[in-house]
Amino acid sequence: MPGPRTYPDGPRERAGREVRTTGRPIAHVAKDLGIHKEALRGWVRQAEADAGERDDRLTTAEREELRQLCRQKTELRRANEILKAASALFAAELDRPRTRPTR
Template sequence: MPAPRKYPDELRERAVREVRTSGRPVAHVARDLGVHKEALRNWARQAEADAGERDDRPTTAEQDELRQLRKEVAELRRTSEILKAASVFFAQEIDCPRTRPSR
């Protein structure tokens, strides 16, 4: 579960819109809205990437997909380890025939 966001999405959108439309420095807009300037700078960069204006960072959709794929790979690796352990166990069972009790 991701950590709760410090700033609401509405504030993020408003802040990015203000930076993009006003032409004012990020630090000034951040101070006016009461957010950290580096947070606002990152939001603005991410908004540019999402709009296709930047190619130096992945879009939000790409980040979400990458996060999901990494999660899936981790699950598949865990499953693979379990199956390997099970196959070793059953191989040992087959190699060691049990003696039948005499009647």
């Protein structure tokens, strides 16, 4: 799980927009804003992916959908294991010979 965000969304968007609109190098913009250049590079790449300009990264919506699907898969696997255990228990119960109560 990723760590907490150290930069709020507003400055992230403004910094990325400045790089894209001015054409200045990421390292220069990052230095001016006091942001680590690799963090800014990642934000710019993600913004480009979200805008459909990059095909090598998932968009934010696709990432969220993937996370949700992975969570669902985990829940379904857990439920499947529970059902397997329950069916084994019921099968064992059905296979046990029944005895008549004595009077």
